[in-house]
Amino acid sequence: MNFLAGSEPEPHFDQLYRELILDHYRLPRNNRVLEPADADLTQFNPVCGDEVRLTARIRDGAIEDIAFVGQGCSISQSSASMMTEAIRGRSLEDASTLASYFRAMILGEDVDEAAMGDLMSLQGTSRYPTRVKCAILAWDTLQKALGGTSGREDVGSSDPDSGG
Numbered sequence: 001m002n003f004l005a006g007s008e009p010e011p012h013f014d015q016l017y018r019e020l021i022l023d024h025y026r027l028p029r030n031n032r033v034l035e036p037a038d039a040d041l042t043q044f045n046p047v048c049g050d051e052v053r054l055t056a057r058i059r060d061g062a063i064e065d066i067a068f069v070g071q072g073c074s075i076s077q078s079s080a081s082m083m084t085e086a087i088r089g090r091s092l093e094d095a096s097t098l099a100s101y102f103r104a105m106i107l108g109e110d111v112d113e114a115a116m117g118d119l120m121s122l123q124g125t126s127r128y129p130t131r132v133k134c135a136i137l138a139w140d141t142l143q144k145a146l147g148g149t150s151g152r153e154d155v156g157s158s159d160p161d162s163g164g
């Protein structure tokens, strides 16, 4: 199978990271829709057709359960899968902090590798602007969903590199 769909430049990943990404892509974790859900947001990135729908249940200021469904390239889907594992059970504050760390890592900043765990596997996308959007899609969806946005949004016109 093609590791990445389309004709975009292919980031280099260390073998272990590549296997981890493919494992999450083939066997996505928490791959379902929670009903009812306290947060429910779908984001679509038309650049490579990535779509992530995130649903979450929130109780006592923490993310009691979180799940996703989606389609698209391996980076977008594995990022969403890893995110649900990393975020489940965290307080809203911790989840927001981790999302900020992830975004910083993908934008090329140094981060605490121990705090990131398996999420480090996606660091290789940081040098590829089109892939940055793939990796960040699920996390952007998370932050907006926790901020109260629901429904469906296109994110293709927004650029995470701009404005900074």
Ligand code: ZN
Pocket (backbone or CB within 6 Å): 048, 049, 050, 072, 073, 074, 075, 076, 133, 134
């Ligand atoms: Zn993608």
